[in-house]
Amino acid sequence: xxxxxxxxxxxxxxxxxxxxxxxxxxxxxxxxxxxxxxxxxxxxxxxxxxxxxxxxxxxxxxxxxxxxxxxxxxxxxxxxxxxxxxxxxxxxxxxxxxxxxxxxxxxxxxxxxxxxxxxxxxxxxxxxxxxxxxxxxxxxxxxxxxxxxxxxxxxxxxxxxxxxxxxxxxxxxxxxxxxxxxxxxxxxxxxxxxxxxxxxxxxxxxxxxxxxxxxxxxxxxxxxxxxxxxxxxxxxxxxxxxxxxxxxxxxxxxxxxxxxxxxxxxxxxxxxxxxxxxxxxxxxxxxxxxxxxxxxxxxxxxxxxxxxxxxxxxxxxxxxxxxxxxxxxxxxxxxxxxxxxxxxxxxxxxxxxxxxxxxxxxxxxxxxxxxxxxxxxxxxxxxxxxxxxxxxxxxxxxxxxxxxxxxxxxx
Numbered sequence: 001x002x003x004x005x006x007x008x009x010x011x012x013x014x015x016x017x018x019x020x021x022x023x024x025x026x027x028x029x030x031x032x033x034x035x036x037x038x039x040x041x042x043x044x045x046x047x048x049x050x051x052x053x054x055x056x057x058x059x060x061x062x063x064x065x066x067x068x069x070x071x072x073x074x075x076x077x078x079x080x081x082x083x084x085x086x087x088x089x090x091x092x093x094x095x096x097x098x099x100x101x102x103x104x105x106x107x108x109x110x111x112x113x114x115x116x117x118x119x120x121x122x123x124x125x126x127x128x129x130x131x132x133x134x135x136x137x138x139x140x141x142x143x144x145x146x147x148x149x150x151x152x153x154x155x156x157x158x159x160x161x162x163x164x165x166x167x168x169x170x171x172x173x174x175x176x177x178x179x180x181x182x183x184x185x186x187x188x189x190x191x192x193x194x195x196x197x198x199x200x201x202x203x204x205x206x207x208x209x210x211x212x213x214x215x216x217x218x219x220x221x222x223x224x225x226x227x228x229x230x231x232x233x234x235x236x237x238x239x240x241x242x243x244x245x246x247x248x249x250x251x252x253x254x255x256x257x258x259x260x261x262x263x264x265x266x267x268x269x270x271x272x273x274x275x276x277x278x279x280x281x282x283x284x285x286x287x288x289x290x291x292x293x294x295x296x297x298x299x300x301x302x303x304x305x306x307x308x309x310x311x312x313x314x315x316x317x318x319x320x321x322x323x324x325x326x327x328x329x330x331x332x333x334x335x336x337x338x339x340x341x342x343x344x345x346x347x348x349x350x351x352x353x354x355x356x357x358x359x360x361x362x363x364x365x366x367x368x369x370x371x372x373x374x375x376x377x378x379x380x381x382x383x384x385x386x387x388x389x390x391x392x393x394x395x396x397x398x399x400x401x402x403x404x405x406x407x408x409x410x411x
Contacts, residue, residue, distance in 0.1 A: 002172075058107075174361070190207050200242070248374065314368060361385075
C-alpha cells in the first residue's frame with residue numbers, strides 16, 4: 001500500500017494554512033476492566049496502515065510546505081508483558097511511510113506551540129456521525145474539544161475528501177479483498193459439506209466461522225446471518241437459534257475480514273441438498289437478476305441504476321409466478337438495494353452522487369422474500385468495476401443451483 005501517495009492526495013484537497021488531526025482512537029470501555037476489541041478509525045488506517053490505539057496523524061499545509069508527523073505510544077515493557085508488543089518507532093515509520101514519528105505525550109505541547117506560531121485558518125477532523133442520536137466517536141469528540149479551545153480556527157470534516165478516495169480501490173486493496181473472498185469461499189464450502197436437516201442455525205454459523213478463523217482471517221466482517229426457512233425472509237436476522245428443517249432453505253449472509261479489508265457474500269442452500277421445484281423457480285429468478293447486474297455494471301453508472309435493472313428482472317419473474325400483476329408491486333417481495341460499496345468497511349463509505357469508476361468495489365445482491373412460501377433467497381457477489389465493465393471477484397464461489405446440489409451430493 002502506498003500510504004504516502006494517499007496522503008499526498010489529501011494534501012492536494014486541503015485548504016492553504018490548514019492542518020489535519022486524525023486519531024486512531026482508544027478502546028471502548030464495557031464494564032469493570034472489560035473493553036470491546038479495539039477497532040482503529042478507518043480513515044486513520046487508510047492513511048497510515050496502522051491499527052493500534054492512541055496514535056495521532058498530523059498533516060500541516062502552510063507557507064508552501066507540507067509536513068506530516070505521526071505520534072505513537074512509547075513502548076512500555078511493563079505494559080507489553082500484559083497486553084503484548086507495542087509498535088516501535090521504526091515499525092511505525094516503515095508501515096506508515098512517515099519519517100517524522102514521535103511519542104504521543106509530546107502531541108499537546110507541540111500542537112499548542114504550532115498553533116501559536118502559524119496562522120492556521122482551518123483544521124480537519126473526522127467528524128463523521130452515522131446518526132445524530134449516536135454518541136460522538138473519539139475523533140468527533142476531539143474535534144469538539146478543539147473547536148471550543150480554538151474558536152478562531154474553522155473545524156471542517158475530512159470525511160468527504162477521504163471517502164471519495166476510498167471509493168476507488170487500488171491493486172493492493174483488490175488483493176486484500178480477493179483474499180477475504182477466497183477465505184469466504186472455503187468457509188461456505190465447509191458449510192455445504194456439513195449442512196443437514198436437524199442442525200441448528202448456530203451450528204452452521206460455527207462451522208463457517210471455525211473455518212475462516214482457521215484459515216487466518218480476523219473473523220467475520222459482520223455478524224453472520226444464518227436464516228433457515230421463514231427466517232431467511234428477515235433481512236438482518238442474526239438470532240441463529242432455530243432448527244434447519246428438512247425441505248427448507250438456509251440463507252447465509254456473511255463475510256471475512258482480512259488484513260483490514262472485508263468480503264460480503266450471500267448464498268442460499270437447500271438444507272437437505274436438493275432444491276424443491278418451487279424453491280428452484282424462485283432461485284432461478286434471483287440468479288438471473290444477479291447475473292444481469294454483473295453484466296450491466298460499468299463505469300459511469302450509479303447503484304440506483306443497477307437497482308432498477310435488478311428490480312425489472314425480479315418483477316418479471318414474480319409476474320410469471322403469479323405473485324404480482326405489475327412491476328410496481330415488486331416492493332412486496334424485494335425491499336432493499338442491490339449494491340453498496342465494499343472495502344475497509346463491509347458497508348463502505350459512499351459520497352452521494354459520485355458515479356461508479358474503475359476501482360469501485362460493490363456488491364451485487366438481489367433477493368426475493370416470500371413469507372407465504374417461507375422462501376427467502378438472496379445471492380450476493382462482490383464486483384470490481386473495470387474500464388470496460390466489471391470483474392466478479394467472487395466468481396469462484398459457486399452459485400449455480402446444479403453445481404450446489406452436485407457439491408452437496410458429493411460430500
